[in-house]
Each structure stands twice: as C-alpha cells, then as structure tokens.
Amino acid sequence: MYAFEIDRPTTLADAVKALGAEESQALGGGQTLIPALKARLAAPARLVALSGVDEIKGICTADDGALCIGGGTSHADVAKGAGAYPALASLAANIGDPAVRNRGTIGGSLANNDPSACYPAAVLASGATVVTTNRQIAADDFFDGMFATALEDGEIITEVRFPVPEKASYQKFDQPASRFALVGVFVAKYPDGVRVAVTGASEDGVFRWSEAEAALSSDFSAGAVEGLSLSGDGMISDLHGSGEYRAHLVGVMTRRAVAAAG
Amino acid sequence: MPEVSMTVNGKPAKGQIEGRTLLVEFIRDNLGLTGTHVGCDTSQCGACVVHVDGRAVKACTIFAAEAEGAEVKTIEGMAEPDGTMHPIQAAFQDHHGLQCGFCTPGMVMSAAALLAENPTPTEAEIRDYLEGNICRCTGYHNIVKAIMAASGQDVSRVAAE
The missing domain is CATH 3.30.390.50 (CO dehydrogenase flavoprotein, C-terminal domain)
Structure with a gap:
C-alpha cells in the first residue's frame, strides 16, 4: 500500500468536513477498498473511516412502511435485522463470508457499485431511495455503469429506503x-x-x-x-x-x- | 505518527502506527502476538481472523486505527492463564482438526464466533460458516467434527475419521 493518513470521525458532520480535504476518500467497511489499496489500485492521500459514525448505522421502519437501513450498517446486521424484508435479509446473509459480513456495509457496497455485487440488484429491483448527505437519489438514477454512481466527491450514503414488496x-x-x-x-x-x-x-x-x-x-x-x-x-x-x-x-x-x- | 490504543486479550495495548498499518500488523509486529497468521493477505483465507468487539473479522482487512478503543481477542486469549486449552482448542486436538496448523488460529476464532451465535450448529451450518476459512490439509472433515464436539454434540456420525 502507498502511505496515507487515516481519520476516524465519530459524527457525520466531522466525516463530511474531513472528506472536503484534497484527495480524501471515504472508507466504509473496507472489504473491497483495502484489497484495492494493497494492489495499489488506489492512492488516496487521506482515508476517512466511517466505521466510527454510529448515526449512519441501524435499521428502522418509516411511517410509510419502508425499511430504512443506515449506510454504515454491516451485512451481518442487515441479515439479522431486516426481517421485515426477508429477501433482502437473505441477500445480505449470503454476501462473502461471515467475517466479511461483519465489516462490509451497504453504503460501501452501493458506492463502489461492483458489477457483480448483490446489493445493487436489491436497490434497483426495490425502487429504493438512496439518501446521502446532500440529497435523495432514486435507484433508477443512482447506478451509472460499472463502478460508477451518481455520487459526487465527498457525498456519503447515510440511508437506503426500501419499499417492502408483496x-x-x-x-x-x-x-x-x-x-x-x-x-x-x-x-x-x-x-x-x-x-x-x-x-x-x-x-x-x-x-x-x-x-x-x-x-x-x-x-x-x-x-x-x-x-x-x-x-x-x-x-x-x-x-x-x-x-x-x-x-x-x-x-x-x-x-x-x-x-x-x- | 499517530498512536492507537485498544484492549487485546483483556490487557491494554497501544502503539505508534501508520495510517496504512493493518490490525494484523499491529497485533503481530507491535504486540508480538504471532499466533494470528497472515495466509493470503487478500481477505480470502481467514487465517488472520480475530474478534473485534465480539465479532469475527479478518485482521488483514481492517486498519489498526479502526480498532481504536476496541476489545480485541486473538488466539492467544483463548486458553486459560494456566495454559488449559479452550474447549474448542481441546476438541481440535482430540479430533485431529489440524495438520500443519497454519489455518488453525483463524479456524478456532471463527468457530468461537459461530458457537457464540449458534451454540449447537448443524454440520451444514458449520461448513457454511467456515466459508471464509481455508484449510489446505485436512479436507475440513475433522475441523467440522471438532467444532461439533466442542458444542457438546454427538459426533459419531459426522463425516470421515
């Protein structure tokens, strides 16, 4: 890995501020980004680790019935906590392996948009809404080709809202x-x-x-x-x-x- | 150079790190706890599995800085202070759950995480849970058997000896 500095903010506001610096990159669970850094496929000057930001973790149900999952929620927590949407819980339970599921996050997976990742299929098929620090993005507008999304520099996925299907x-x-x-x-x-x-x-x-x-x-x-x-x-x-x-x-x-x- | 502090096997641990220092490097190089192995360094093999705040993670795929303030448990923290092996370790010995032993620290830590979640897993559940732990010696049969035995289940019908 090339050398970089690492920040570990504990609030979303501090994370956004840290990402405002030149050549900063957000680090979700790191299960894709860390191997990429080891392969020298990325060379950020500063990583902003989101794992300490508790306000973007967790699962709840909105007034309209939608299942809301914080962007920093691990696959393991979605597997356990998304019982209201069994197909989504099952998808999360079969990503990678148990240790990967304990670190990897839904927000990280979506921001990376690997062409073979599981979560993008759930978000697109559910017509989910991706909520970021700046705006709300409809699933149909979010994915923009292999490893590309509508996210702008410094924008963090805070929540994903899934309408629950029949x-x-x-x-x-x-x-x-x-x-x-x-x-x-x-x-x-x-x-x-x-x-x-x-x-x-x-x-x-x-x-x-x-x-x-x-x-x-x-x-x-x-x-x-x-x-x-x-x-x-x-x-x-x-x-x-x-x-x-x-x-x-x-x-x-x-x-x-x-x-x-x- | 920033400093990181955490609790490792119940004892406070701190040290100077770089941003890119992996947790497994901190554990092995700074703390000298070399029981945690680095097999592939690409998050495939699971030899480096440790527990961070009670959850199994691949220590080669988390930065040391991200474990700031965390409770970390490594294979060295499994046995009793007097050297009495943890029941999972004892079962690995009794059922020949290792040959070369390289993958064993990760296998034991993954097994401990599984049994904490699911105290009496089926053979299929054990095999599924070990998806991210690779052993190139045993063919897994005796590892699965050892974990079943450690969970207090009858292993007479499990796989091959």
Missing part, C-alpha cells in the same frame, strides 16, 4: 472463489408492477430486465418468462463464463427467483 426473491449463482454473483437476479412484486434487476451479467453493471418485468407484471409465474431471453452482446465475458452463458443464466435465475418468491 413478494420477492434474490437468486444468486455463486462464483465460488470470489463469492460474488456470477449472475444474480432480484425479482420484487409490488402492487403497481414487478421489477427485475440483474447483477453480475452486464458490462454496464446492474440493469433492469424490462421485458421480464412486463411479462411478470401481467402473470407472476415462472412460466411467464419461459420464452424470454437476452443477447450475450454486452455481457461480461471472462474465464468464469462467456457472455452467452451469463445471458442464459439470467433467464434461469429469473425463473428460480419467481418460483422462490411464490
């Missing part, structure tokens, strides 16, 4: 070495329609499969998406699987998610 399931085809999704599909059924978000597949990062959403909104059954398929063009192709293979898996995992959601 039915939902996340099905992840594990890449067993990294424990990321080779392909993951989150299906969520709301009174006004079904949303389907796919992670791990596209070179543009997480995306909504609108054709499947339309089919499932009129008939919420695995059979409704039986004949649908995606092209392998623009899909991630690497030693773990070709673009065509991933495109095929999207269909398989979508059907499994619908079946599991009931």
